[in-house]
Amino acid sequence: MAKELYDGIYSSHKTVFIEKIEKNLGFYLKDHILEIKKLGQELLCAIRLSDLDDVCQELNKNPEFDINILNSVSHYKSRNKHCLLIDLSSVSNNFSMLLKVVMPLPGDAETSQIMQLFESSISVLKKTFEAAEFFSERKNLQEDSSDIIIQAQQIDGLDCFDLYLSTEEDMIKKAFIDTGIARVSSKELHKNTVLPDVLSCISRYDHSAGLFPELCICLSFEELMQLKVPRRVQYIRMLLSELYRVSSHLYFVSRIAKIIGAELVYNLVLLERERALRLIELITGSRISPNFIRIGGVKNDLNADKIKAARETIEILYRKVRNIEALLLDNSVISAKLKNRGSVDRETALLCGVTGPNLRACGARYDIRKNRNLLLYKDMSFIIALGKYGDCLDRVLVRFREIYQSIKIIDQAVNDLPEEHIKKLINLSDLAIPFTEMISSVECPHGVFKIFMEIQDELIQNIIVLSPSKNSVYLAERILPDSRFEDVELILASLDINSGELIS
């Protein structure tokens, strides 16, 4: 009781920190910033295209911001204006922000004009952030690096991009990944749709862990409406998130086992994933696209049977996954295959804007479950799994450790589940929402999954999915050179690139 009262009166240290950053931004960049907003634990700064260079230099060089990572750049049209959305983050200061760059173009500008301006702004960004080149038009690379072309669907599970390789004997000299095959305009797809429609199909952006996009959208609405979500709901959400994390990581391990040729491990892992999926199905009624999270709550409460099933399942899961890990990694042949393949150092991973287990495998401690007050993870006891060398072996090990930590969190969530009634869910049609921008992020199994939305009168104007897999693709392009052709499949699979996320 006292704790709840305290939380209600005082802001968390993270919120205070974000407010401080907001003030600093206002102080240092007052001549350049058109508008600055604090949306939850994210910041949104609107600037002009002409000020982009100065703003980037300031954000990069000023130690109070120390922004050195560019996560993504995307173009969208907002209220008859063309804008660029630049996602930036700082690992040392532990915060992220979005730059909304208003382009000096009329609403009905031609595509060529937009592309020209887009390219010029990318070239400006390149001065400060090396990763910006990934978001520019790169057709010339495609023509250069075509000794070997591996088209989509030729490699199991990697059916969302074409791979162009230039090789010297069996060593790769240059690599280019074309994700054009997977690109569908999500902005147009969800334009002028109501939220329930979006919620029911948003899980397509992450087919291996469909809960996270739903959670992301609902969190942003809750932040907008300043809703106090019941603790029981938060616990159920955490339980499901971790179950999906386990399922996704097991899917990852199965792919690695398949590529290595460990058929037994492959089949065993899929059996355990099936166990996790059955529990998910019991709780949500669905396996891949749960459609379970609602604004301010969840679809169904957990009854005694479901809690009992969860307890039994995680106990078996823990034992079985331990066995699978021993089978897979105690084998010297397999360890030798994974070791020193596709090594990434911490700096390269940060430069490419990679998040999630791929970043943690390089030794960078960055997990927004701990760093921000996401759901109620602060109540849970768990550690962030870290690797050291950033090779394929570390990526597999980190995921195994994350599975154990997730099982630990599920166990705590099940045991400490508060006895509380889930309140009535919010009906959006009762509310008149003015034009609003929303951002929210969650730690999905592949990294930090972020959604930027614009909404007006219960109709969604824009949805931009800022997914971690795009950065993993960029990282793959960086690490494939100087590795052997035989390892291509393994390296790509070890980065856990999700085809659903590349759609956006």
Added chain:
Amino acid sequence: MLIIFKKVIYIYLILGLNIYFCSYFLSKISARTELRRGYVAARAGGFGRPFASIFKYMSKEHRLSVWEMLLFFFSFFIWTVIPFSQSLIIIKFDFDIIAVILFYLVLVFLIIINACSSSYGFIYNNFSRKILMMFTFFIPLLFCIASIVLISRTLNLKEIVGSQYQYWNIIFQPLGFIAAVTSVVMQLKMLGLTGKNPILYSETAEKEGAGFGRLVNRTAEYSIMFFLIVIIVLLYLAGWERFFLINGNVMFGIKFYVVFFLLLFIDKATPKLNDFYYLKSVNFKFVIPISVINFLLTMVFFILRNIYNLI
């Protein structure tokens, strides 16, 4: 002439039966170890499955290349010089172990030529690497054979088996046995015999069609596998020598299937070996040194016993 014809029929009947049993067990055990249902779904009907596969392959249209035909015939020629028992051998001559080695090398060479028929550059590259690795994995086997020849003081396989009437060579040559088995396991892994697709067809099957050629290739592969197993049984496990009251021919069959299942389980317990750098390091840092040490020890033993009469 009639005797030779009878022997040929006997040998190929034995080979055919063994191919049938081995393919049945291979599928059954592979399915079990990979947690698939496999032939369980067909129950007793599973016994007829290899026949059904043969008819299926035969009924599909496929153009056979010259190399495939040559490979098929050579894989059977190799059995003309390998003895199955004291009397069951088609061509008798004193240096048959050299002929066996030459036949095997020709067989491996034919596999390379056959791989050239693929129109895919990368697959050809991959195949040729595999085959070259197979040649290098044959080096330790050659050293082991040389050691056995030194202690038996003969180049005839029948005499080598006869020299083991008291003690099997595995007792005198444990290091050699380890090296030989490792070499054979590696060669079988490279051939991909226990996988769903055989080596010759593994990567081209879906692209270039499967039919009678697949049957031919599969038979050739089984022939290679049997050759490697029989070589181990003859050199180290005393071939058809009787074991107490058990008949020699029965013992030969038992030893053959023991080695077959041993190789099968080792194969299933280890992952796919397509990393040539790893294979190279295993071969040159482990298998070849062991076989060389074994050969040198045997040589020293041979010199001390036969030249200086010290042992």
